[in-house]
Amino acid sequence: MGYQKLFSQGQIGSLCLKNRGIMMPMATDLADHDGVVTQRQIKYYQERAKGGVAMIIQEYTGVDDVDSIPSIHNLRAARDYHISALEELVDAVHLYDCKIIAQLHHGGATSNPDFTGRKNIAPSAIPIAEGRPVPREMTLEDIKRVQNKFIAAAIRCKKAGYDGVELHGAHGYLIAQFFSKYYNRRQDQYGGSVENRARFLTEIIYGIRRELGNYPILVRMCGDEMTDEEGFLSLSEGLEIARELEIAGIDAIDISNGSARNGDANCEPFSYTPGWKKHVARAYKMALGIPVIATNTIKNPDFAEKLLSEEVCDFVGLGRSQLADPFFMNKAHQGKSEDIRQCIGCLYCRERVLRDAMPIRCTVNARTAREIEIPQLCKNGNGKAVAVIGGGPAGMEAALVLAKRGFSVTLFEKRKQLGGMLNVADKPPFKENITRLRKTMELQLKKLGVKINLGCAGTVEEISSISPAGVVIACGAKPVIPPLSGIDGKNVYLAEDVVAGQKVVPPGRVAVVGTGLTGLETASMLGKAGNKVLLVEMADDIGPGIYSAIRNDELSRVLSYDPAIYAGHRLLSIEEQGILVENVTDHQLQLLEVDSVVLALGVKPDVKFVRGLLAQMTTCEIRVVGDARRGGRIGDAIRDGFEAGATLQNDN
Numbered sequence: 001m002g003y004q005k006l007f008s009q010g011q012i013g014s015l016c017l018k019n020r021g022i023m024m025p026m027a028t029d030l031a032d033h034d035g036v037v038t039q040r041q042i043k044y045y046q047e048r049a050k051g052g053v054a055m056i057i058q059e060y061t062g063v064d065d066v067d068s069i070p071s072i073h074n075l076r077a078a079r080d081y082h083i084s085a086l087e088e089l090v091d092a093v094h095l096y097d098c099k100i101i102a103q104l105h106h107g108g109a110t111s112n113p114d115f116t117g118r119k120n121i122a123p124s125a126i127p128i129a130e131g132r133p134v135p136r137e138m139t140l141e142d143i144k145r146v147q148n149k150f151i152a153a154a155i156r157c158k159k160a161g162y163d164g165v166e167l168h169g170a171h172g173y174l175i176a177q178f179f180s181k182y183y184n185r186r187q188d189q190y191g192g193s194v195e196n197r198a199r200f201l202t203e204i205i206y207g208i209r210r211e212l213g214n215y216p217i218l219v220r221m222c223g224d225e226m227t228d229e230e231g232f233l234s235l236s237e238g239l240e241i242a243r244e245l246e247i248a249g250i251d252a253i254d255i256s257n258g259s260a261r262n263g264d265a266n267c268e269p270f271s272y273t274p275g276w277k278k279h280v281a282r283a284y285k286m287a288l289g290i291p292v293i294a295t296n297t298i299k300n301p302d303f304a305e306k307l308l309s310e311e312v313c314d315f316v317g318l319g320r321s322q323l324a325d326p327f328f329m330n331k332a333h334q335g336k337s338e339d340i341r342q343c344i345g346c347l348y349c350r351e352r353v354l355r356d357a358m359p360i361r362c363t364v365n366a367r368t369a370r371e372i373e374i375p376q377l378c379k380n381g382n383g384k385a386v387a388v389i390g391g392g393p394a395g396m397e398a399a400l401v402l403a404k405r406g407f408s409v410t411l412f413e414k415r416k417q418l419g420g421m422l423n424v425a426d427k428p429p430f431k432e433n434i435t436r437l438r439k440t441m442e443l444q445l446k447k448l449g450v451k452i453n454l455g456c457a458g459t460v461e462e463i464s465s466i467s468p469a470g471v472v473i474a475c476g477a478k479p480v481i482p483p484l485s486g487i488d489g490k491n492v493y494l495a496e497d498v499v500a501g502q503k504v505v506p507p508g509r510v511a512v513v514g515t516g517l518t519g520l521e522t523a524s525m526l527g528k529a530g531n532k533v534l535l536v537e538m539a540d541d542i543g544p545g546i547y548s549a550i551r552n553d554e555l556s557r558v559l560s561y562d563p564a565i566y567a568g569h570r571l572l573s574i575e576e577q578g579i580l581v582e583n584v585t586d587h588q589l590q591l592l593e594v595d596s597v598v599l600a601l602g603v604k605p606d607v608k609f610v611r612g613l614l615a616q617m618t619t620c621e622i623r624v625v626g627d628a629r630r631g632g633r634i635g636d637a638i639r640d641g642f643e644a645g646a647t648l649q650n651d652n
């Protein structure tokens with residue numbers, strides 16, 4: 001497929017873009033604590049520029065470090081001392097024929113008073129959500145001051161060499177608060193009619209034009225806030241605001257969705273079907289004469305081309321797909337789409353940055369935001385033999401990286417199929433992305449000439465026969481089975497066996513013990529099959545530790561089967577009539593009548609097996625990775641595999 005639309009040139013104002021792929025703004029939390037760009041951030045962006053997008057819209061960049069600091073590592077263009085490092089970033093991106101736009105941001109009511117030491121400011125004294133700080137209503141002087149900060153930041157960006165600016169009017173931040181009838185209850189010229197609610201922004205646009213002439217100005221807004229409550233922006237009202245912005249002279253509009261109350265409409269979990277929100281962008285494209293950029297959960301170039309062909313937008317917004325594989329565009333252009341490592345929609349990136357305020361990471365790409373640590377793989381394999389034991393995500397990743405480094409890699413996998421825990425994780429509904437990940441990795445292994453021994457656990461003799469210079473042990477882990485009375489009964493199953501379809505739970509009342517993601521997914525599958533499910537969880541709520549967006553998404557399915565919930569209960573034993581549980585608070589015992597029990601208590605390394613291997617293979621360099629080292633998520637396994645592959649035999 002040639003992707004004619006995707007690789008056609010495009011125009012935004014005075015900017016000529018080499019293709020239709022634009023990297024979307026994504027906070028990285030990589031700036032220093034003064035909001036200054038770091039070298040790590042520069043390399044991160046440069047890798048994406050190298051990967052072939054026509055333009056990068058840089059992460060939200062603060063214009064005001066007095067009233068708006070959303071996180072400690074938030075990037076800023078609020079002071080003149082920010083300019084020089086921003087220029088370095090711009091130069092690094094421009095080396096690869098890629099344009100870069102700065103997204104200018106003010107948090108308003110979403111800011112964090114702990115960081116600013118001040119009360120938040122907003123159009124009206126309405127908190128962004130229940131329980132969040134009540135902001136101070138902005139005076140007319142505040143409005144002028146903040147508008148001037150946007151204009152001053154745009155001037156700094158032009159000085160730093162940016163190709164334009166994007167004004168962040170989406171996701172419930174200050175500009176969006178002005179758009180909103182819910183957050184903006186003002187009675188003056190900045191509240192009430194659409195024209196008035198858009199005025200805070202249109203005056204900024206006029207101010208930038210006055211100072212910087214035809215310097216490209218984009219606006220990001222939520223085409224539809226998709227929030228049930230009264231006063232949030234609907235599609236029709238959004239269109240009216242967009243018309244005001246077009247009249248004010250912006251060069252392009254960047255359509256997102258959702259609100260401060262509905263982040264999933266912007267950045268959705270894996271269960272949403274790509275294209276579910278394309279009607280919104282299309283409505284803007286039909287209504288406006290300026291170019292429309294839009295995100296649409298784009299995971300592969302075929303879908304990007306389809307959206308362009310259907311005239312949903314003029315430019316496709318690539319968000320997470322740029323974290324998963326920065327070379328998305330180049331691979332598509334070279335006819336190697338099958339090599340693109342696609343985003344699996346797990347939201348680990350969002351969890352890291354938005355929940356934990358930690359530097360961005362991606363489950364499927366261990367290099368994301370670490371480009372500076374490992375600028376390129378050391379090509380020093382020289383055909384030397386290495387062995388990888390285990391073909392799960394950690395083992396496959398290690399083998400791939402070692403093969404790229406020029407080693408002769410032999411992979412041993414005891415099962416008849418590669419994938420390890422991916423073959424369990426992809427079974428619940430909406431998990432096709434994980435099957436795709438396995439297939440992409442498998443294809444890469446074949447292309448790189450890795451010798452794959454399926455159905456072969458990799459005994460010491462087998463491994464020794466290839467005289468490896470190094471061995472990566474990625475043999476996975478064992479499920480946790482607590483030593484309780486009745487645990488070895490016939491009616492006790494392991495969640496992974498049930499999910500993978502290897503064991504069938506007979507119809508009836510089933511207790512699922514442990515409600516991490518695997519437990520909840522197993523419960524959904526059992527509920528769907530018609531069983532009465534009881535969820536038993538030691539923590540005080542079900543789904544402990546799961547990122548809220550994923551947890552809520554999963555709960556929407558589990559709860560539809562009306563499970564009985566025993567949070568704060570510990571499994572004590574399995575009896576003939578059911579299970580004995582203890583309330584962890586008041587220590588009351590209770591017998592729950594069930595026919596079957598499914599254990600979803602996680603995994604732990606098979607220490608004995610690993611120690612055995614280590615004791616017998618003393619002559620070569622050995623790494624233990626993934627679940628064989630510590631139980632973890634797919635991202636931990638891929639990261640471990642990548643690190644072992646990148647560093648094994650590096651000193652020789």
Ligand SMILES: Cc1cc2nc3c(=O)[nH]c(=O)nc-3n(C[C@H](O)[C@H](O)[C@H](O)COP(=O)(O)O)c2cc1C
Nearest residue numbers: 024025026027060266267295297318319320349350
């Ligand atoms: C970690 C992360 C950080 C984000 N930060 C921003 C941001 O700074 N500004 C913004 O407008 N959108 C931000 N977004 C939203 C993305 O720009 C994009 O709209 C969203 O990821 C949906 O597009 P996708 O399906 O292509 O990923 C962020 C998304 C993620 C995952």
Ligand code: SF4
Nearest residue numbers: 343344346347349363
């Ligand atoms: S962390 Fe998950 S959701 Fe985020 S880009 Fe990577 S694969 Fe996609």
